[in-house]
Amino acid sequence: MIELLRENFGSFFEESLLNEINNSGVYKEIPEGELLMDIGTYVTAMPLLISGAIKVMREDDDGDELLLYFLERGDTCAMTLSCCLGQKKSEIRAIAERDTKLIMIPIQKMEEWTSKYKSWRNFVFNSYQNRLDEMLETIDSIAFLNMDERLWNYLQEKCRIAKSTIIKNTHQEIAYDLHTSRVVISRLLKSLEKNGKIKLQRNSIEIVT
Numbered sequence: 001m002i003e004l005l006r007e008n009f010g011s012f013f014e015e016s017l018l019n020e021i022n023n024s025g026v027y028k029e030i031p032e033g034e035l036l037m038d039i040g041t042y043v044t045a046m047p048l049l050i051s052g053a054i055k056v057m058r059e060d061d062d063g064d065e066l067l068l069y070f071l072e073r074g075d076t077c078a079m080t081l082s083c084c085l086g087q088k089k090s091e092i093r094a095i096a097e098r099d100t101k102l103i104m105i106p107i108q109k110m111e112e113w114t115s116k117y118k119s120w121r122n123f124v125f126n127s128y129q130n131r132l133d134e135m136l137e138t139i140d141s142i143a144f145l146n147m148d149e150r151l152w153n154y155l156q157e158k159c160r161i162a163k164s165t166i167i168k169n170t171h172q173e174i175a176y177d178l179h180t181s182r183v184v185i186s187r188l189l190k191s192l193e194k195n196g197k198i199k200l201q202r203n204s205i206e207i208v209t
């Protein structure tokens with residue numbers, strides 16, 4: 001595991017911290033679609049992503065979901081950090097968007113390293129800022145963009161995360177992510193196809209432009 005840590009976090013952390021992560025962290029491989037964390041559960045460890053991607057969602061009182069942001073290689077989750085340090089129940093749901101490799105860091109070590117290593121402290125603060133910026137982008141999108149613009153941005157982001165022009169999601173799954181109805185998504189996808197931006201296939205979407 002130490003070589004994976006050096007490759008992915010060597011530019012962030014000094015060798016002594018990498019060795020501590022290697023000794024204390026738990027390496028996991030999470031298949032695409034698996035639930036990593038659910039709303040209402042206690043969080044006892046923080047993920048460091050080696051590869052893959054994780055989708056982070058919120059849920060309203062009616063059980064409808066909203067996509068907040070994606071975590072990728074080298075990332076961690078600000079919501080997880082907050083829950084760990086405050087010993088609170090999770091307020092988010094995290095699902096593997098792709099096959100994902102990560103290292104889980106126990107909460108006790110997180111607090112210890114914050115005071116012991118400046119590099120870890122900077123990493124945590126930067127992670128908070130990056131996730132906050134992404135959540136503000138989500139809020140701005142909901143507040144200021146039409147649903148067709150939100151959908152197109154979402155499709156482009158999914159392609160970037162998957163590193164593919166093919167998106168393997170149903171219209172209903174996209175509707176869940178964007179907190180709208182399947183009928184609206186289907187209508188807007190048809191419009192995008194008519195405008196030559198996408199090609200609709202069975203349970204997948206190909207981005208053309």
